[in-house]
Amino acid sequence: MDTDELTQSVWDISEDEFPDDSPLGEQAEFLLRYAILAPSSHNSQPWRFAVRDDAIEISYDETRWLEVADQNKRELFISIGCALENLCIAAEHFDIGYEITYHTDKDDDLVSTVTLDSDSEPSFSRPPELFNELTERYTSHQLFDDQALPRRTREQFHRVLEEDDVTLYLIYEPEQKRSIGELQADADEAQMDDPAYRKELGYWVGIGALGSSWLMARIGQAFVSHFDFGEREGRKNSKLIEHAPVIALLATQGDTPAVRVKTGQVFERLALLASVEDVAVHPMSQILERPEMRTKLATRAGTGEELPQHLFRLGYVEEERTHTPRWPLEVVSSTER
Ligand SMILES: Cc1cc2nc3c(=O)[nH]c(=O)nc-3n(C[C@H](O)[C@H](O)[C@H](O)COP(=O)(O)O)c2cc1C
Structure with a gap:
């Protein structure tokens, strides 16, 4: 490569x-x-x-x-x-x-x-x-303002879903967000505890894929690869979830590659619609990367038989668009x- x-x-x-x-x-x-x-x-x-x-x-x-x-x-x-x-x-x-x-x-x-x-x-x-x-x-990683999404915007999100096999869940309940935030903290700790996970993340930071300048990327790689900062990351990310006005979850009946591709199509359509509405979007994948936590997420988000595929925060933030x-x-x- x-x-x-x-x-x-x-x-x-x-x-x-x-x-x-x-x-x-x-x-x-x-x-x-x-x-x-x-x-x-x-x-x-x-x-x-x-x-x-x-x-x-x-x-x-x-x-x-x-x-x-x-x-x-x-x-x-x-x-x-x-x-x-x-x-x-x-x-x-x-x-x-x-x-x-x-x-x-x-x-x-x-x-x-x-x-x-x-x-x-x-x-x-x-x-x-x-x-x-x-x-x-673009993807925003900031803490979102405590401002609700208008009903019109939420309805628009539901309307752009064409695929029958992908369902959008929008989660607002503070208690439900808190319990998903807790799960996020556990997932971050578990992932960051794994040196192989840190090494892989460090590689992508190191080649500059996540957007910093070359030198900052190298420093970032060394930091990510060698230090287990899972607890700090977990605290930060659970706060990001709890404070977001809405947590969105895409879930599907099956778990085939085809429904995952369709999940990606739906997510991107929603992310672009969010961009029209000046709503910030932030996917958070660590819970879904751990099978046992993915099951807990299904229970906490109430997806029933459907399997969680993609979790992201939605909200408002004052931020320059950077690519x-x-x-x-x-x-x-x-x-x-
Ligand atoms: C399937 C998928 C999973 C992602 N998971 C995360 C994540 O866990 N944390 C995060 O900060 N960003 C996540 N992202 C956002 C990517 O990091 C981002 O799309 C990528 O860096 C490109 O930047 P851009 O979206 O600003 O163009 C995810 C994106 C996708 C499509």
């Missing part, structure tokens, strides 16, 4: 450069410039794209899988789903129809094929205003003509 090529320049895209009169294959490559802006766990960007005529194949890149934190590849498939959703939103914006096929029942790294068709209409239309947020969205870097498209995509 070439770690030197992470760059911020991917965020400067002008839609005027869309190649209107070019073949679909070239247009597909332009759409992928939006796909790579998707969020991913530790900003690992575990996607690979291959453009073959009018079809885009999306595979996962095993070298960017978080083997320790994400043992059953839940976060990997959710991250791929986020990139897929960005691709759909960009295609709709430029009036290109598409069909998505999920291949995740097969035992290889091919996740999905998106077949573009200038003449077809997508079966479900995303709100058009999401497109502008593709280059604006984490990405590998440029040439690194993660290939074209066959």
Whole structure:
């Protein structure tokens, strides 16, 4: 993996450069410039794209899988789903129809094929205003203000869910948030206690994926890799949960790679809608990374038979938008003509 090529320049895209009169294959490559802006766990960007005529194949890149934190590849498939959703939103914006096929029942790294068709209409239309947020969205790690989300915003969140197999739970009850915050503290301690977890996190901090300058990233890597600061991290993160006006949880009936990809699509759609509404978003994965805690989360959040897939805070914060870097498209995509 070439770690030197992470760059911020991917965020400067002008839609005027869309190649209107070019073949679909070239247009597909332009759409992928939006796909790579998707969020991913530790900003690992575990996607690979291959453009073959009018079809885009999306595979996962095993070298960017978080083997320790994400043992059953839940976060990997959710991250791929986020990139897929960005691709759909960009295609709709430029009036290109598409069909998505999920291949995740097969035992290889091919996740999905998106077949573009200038003449077809997508079966479900995303709100058009999401497109502008593709280059604006970012993850916030701050303590959120104690300000409730208006009912209109909450209703909008529920309305953009198209997938029948993914359910959105919005949790406001202080007691319920407190008990999830407690679980978060336990999960942080357990994860940070594990030297392999710290080493993996340190690697991603060290290559600058999480956005600091090179020197700060190196210092960060040394700190994260060598010190067990789980208790401090746990205290901080449980406070972040308890003080957020809303904790959101996406849950699914099954636990297949396909429902995880769809969870990623739903999450990204919600994150972009949140960005339209100036609502900050912060995924928190440590509870879900520990199987025994994932079960406790299901009980505390009241998901019944459904399995928790992705947990994130929603709220308001005064903050400058800052972007984490990405590998440029040439690194993660290939074209066959
Ligand atoms: C599946 C998934 C899990 C994530 N888990 C966490 C997490 O546990 N803690 C956190 O601070 N951010 C988490 N994030 C946010 C990523 O760190 C963030 O998307 C990435 O660094 C890219 O930055 P950006 O979202 O600002 O573009 C997660 C994102 C995804 C898609």
